[in-house]
Ligand SMILES: Cc1cc2nc3c(=O)[nH]c(=O)nc-3n(C[C@H](O)[C@H](O)[C@H](O)COP(=O)(O)O)c2cc1C
Ligand code: SF4
Ligand code: SF4
Ligand code: SF4
């Protein structure tokens with residue numbers, strides 16, 4: 003903490019910590035300064051210049067996001083000079099911008115549009131530059147559309163991909179009027195190291211980076227009478243969808259979401275939480291069997307630590323960055339893909355439906371899941387297991403298009419068979435959640451007792467620290483697991499791929515010896531996913547996390563192995579975890595990829 | 599108050615390099631604060647563009663506590679038509695190396711770098727030879743200082759000090775926000791003194807002959823001599839060392855071709871001075887007495903009446919449009935608008951009032967651009983448009 007200093011903002015004296023930016027200081031006293039390149043999640047770039055303010059005694063204006071307060075500073079945020087300059091800058095941005103808002107996916111949600119609207123930029127003093135440029139629209143990725151004609155070159159995406167994800171798929175190329183955001187060798191987005199995580203999308207202020215949407219395809223399936231459309235919704239969607247539909251951040255709207263999906267015309271509304279619970283059964287069993295092979299059989303082939311595999315952004319990341327370590331990944335498919343494979347087999351049989359007539363849709367907080375559903379190997383049902391993946395944002399658009407007054411909906415429940423969930427499935431949506439769910443089940447399987455944490459809340463794995471470590475000592479296990487007596491299981495949790503890198507590097511260097519690694523590609527886990535409502539910030543993610551844990555705490559069942567529908571599917575269909583059917587439908591393999 | 603409107607040639611920079619060993623040894627046996635005071639009292643200002651007092655720069659860096667500090671010699675010399683730094687490095691390299699080492703001693707830095715313009719790679723072998731001889735002597739006298747050459751990437755913007763650091767750190771050459779200033783946080787976020795080649799050569803003069811000798815040259819606010827690259831419509835283009843403070847009329851009398859209509863002082867980011875203002879214009883750093891400041895490396899370009907000022911401005915704006923790093927809005931888009939704008943006025947697509955809008959835009963660029971490049975576009979733009987408005991329209 004620096005020392006306290008005194009400044010004035012528009013004549014008002016403010017006492018503030020030395021080193022606070024002018025922007026933050028202004029916000030603290032209720033003075034709003036517009037920004038574009040600034041984002042709370044990212045380092046300060048100071049390149050858009052819309053946040054400039056006047057400091058008395060200085061001829062030039064200062065970028066408030068990048069300028070620390072100094073004692074005695076006299077700051078003016080709304081002087082003639084500031085207003086004129088700001089307007090100029092907005093006009094300049096618009097002159098270089100393909101501003102066809104009415105046809106833009108970001109219409110109504112765009113920071114540039116909002117600025118233009120707030121400042122009523124209605125002149126055409128400057129010459130439109132768009133006709134002189136050759137912009138590309140990259141639609142090759144199944145997850146992301148990149149439209150350079152909508153880019154204001156704020157570099158938020160570049161910083162996101164580098165600082166939060168450590169992927170560096172996006173970079174700045176050329177200079178002057180040619181300067182643009184592109185990829186290595188300007189390859190298409192589907193040909194580079196991009197993990198499809200979508201973090202760049204939720205950090206982009208404009209329509210330059212958006213998800214590839216499948217709204218029309220889903221409407222077509224719903225309308226087609228010959229199709230049976232089944233939808234699954236991921237845990238993190240229910241704590242964020244409300245933000246798009248007028249609710250406060252952190253509001254849980256699970257029941258309304260189910261009701262809305264039914265009104266939209268989906269034939270069956272199911273819950274990805276069910277397959278999250280199923281994942282715990284499969285992955286927990288896989289983990290214990292790896293431990294056994296390592297500790298009892300001393301099998302040199304067995305790969306420990308084992309890493310979770312439910313985050314498809316993380317999967318693509320490790321395939322590119324650590325292709326020699328794919329053996330450490332659990333072979334479990336993500337809950338989405340488990341669900342998809344079962345929808346066209348187990349569910350089809352139970353309901354007497356022809357799998358070719360089933361359209362399986364998933365609502366995800368994630369854009370990487372679009373890529374995942376598109377993987378060639380994800381056809382174990384004999385058909386494409388998941389046909390369309392919609393983000394939380396796309397679902398909100400459909401709800402609006404259908405004229406549903408979301409606020410007024412009465413709560414409804416998920417349909418049965420694959421719609422039951424436990425609190426363990428719900429917390430998959432937060433970083434540390436898979437680990438917590440796995441421990442709740444695995445510990446109990448091994449010892450016959452509940453995990454030794456009050457109220458089943460394994461607090462060390464929760465929270466927003468980038469890398470979290472936890473360990474659990476196993477004492478007095480059941481006979482079958484006697485070899486685990488006295489073993490301390492070491493677990494580590496990372497979210498945001500830049501933290502995944504830290505964990506992987508410490509594993510590879512031998513510096514850390516973990517047994518189990520949970521990695522989520524996105525900051526905060528799925529609740530901060532690239533398909534979630536925009537904006538995102540540390541505060542917003544914390545509120546969504548609180549909602550997830552509240553949802554868990556309110557569930558009657560909080561352990562995956564108690565999910566009655568999970569018990570039923572093993573009884574009726576799968577027989578046992580890691581059994582032959584499971585192996586065929588619920589597990590997968592990975593593809594080594596190059597970095598360039 | 600003294601003024602000096604006489605054009606006076608001088609010959610310090612390219613002379614007397616041979617005593618560098620004595621100069622080095624003598625000075626590193628003086629207390630650092632004495633050396634800083636010597637520099638401060640000489641009133642030497644940076645010759646790389648911004649004209650920041652060199653002594654103060656060294657002092658700021660010396661006062662920061664840090665185990666690691668750096669001294670960097672900026673030899674990126676990107677201004678079109680200037681090659682004075684190249685001449686210094688090929689003719690009197692030891693002056694520059696010596697001044698760097700003295701700076702290292704003063705601020706507490708053990709590592710020096712020369713950021714050498716990519717096109718000057720041919721200087722590298724000779725320079726490296728000089729460096730090994732120099733380092734050898736440093737060892738002999740127990741001075742812990744090394745110098746390495748870093749080859750530039752070829753972009754003009756990399757001459758801007760913070761873009762230069764980014765480039766040295768292996769990143770894209772984009773200027774940083776200031777503050778923090780390099781003296782506090784520069785290369786590798788360590789305290790860094792960065793000086794132009796010529797600045798260091800003058801520092802050598804000061805440490806050889808004392809501050810007074812330097813201070814007695816030039817005029818108030820603009821002490822000492824400066825190398826000028828004279829080009830354009832002149833019978834004698836070349837590099838000249840002149841005492842600061844001369845009047846532009848004197849300069850034109852000496853270097854003009856009898857028909858000089860205007861002089862661009864300070865290259866693309868400098869000012870255009872029309873004939874009617876030659877007499878009132880003094881060449882030196884900004885100060886109360888002096889009509890015009892002297893940005894960038896000392897380029898003086900003369901234009902005679904055959905030249906179209908529209909073309910001159912068009913060329914400068916093309917240069918900026920291309921050489922802007924492109925990161926900040928006012929500079930990236932502003933340069934495009936100024937360039938497209940003057941063309942549109944010329945062709946009649948826009949009326950003459952558009953020039954006034956562009957003048958206001960140039961002012962916004964000056965107030966809001968992130969670095970010196972975008973901030974100084976207004977210098978040439980406004981001085982040309984205001985003085986040669988008819989040439990812009992017809
Ligand atoms: C666009 C731009 C280009 C510059 N190019 C150079 C250059 O080539 N050489 C140089 O010494 N300074 C250059 N400068 C100035 C440097 O940023 C810096 O002020 C200088 O190196 C400091 O040294 P001095 O105090 O000795 O002048 C440039 C500045 C800008 C804004
Ligand atoms: S990116 Fe924003 S300003 Fe641009 S067209 Fe889309 S909505 Fe309009
Ligand atoms: S793509 Fe979006 S985030 Fe990236 S620079 Fe362009 S506008 Fe900014
Ligand atoms: S989707 Fe993720 S990995 Fe791909 S460019 Fe965006 S931030 Fe980078």
Ligand code: SF4
Pocket residue numbers: 755772773921922923924925926927929930967968969970971972973
């Ligand atoms: S003023 Fe120009 S060169 Fe400087 S940072 Fe901005 S865009 Fe880059």
Ligand code: FES
Pocket residue numbers: 036037038039040047048049050051052053054065066067068
């Ligand atoms: S928000 Fe401050 S410069 Fe962009």
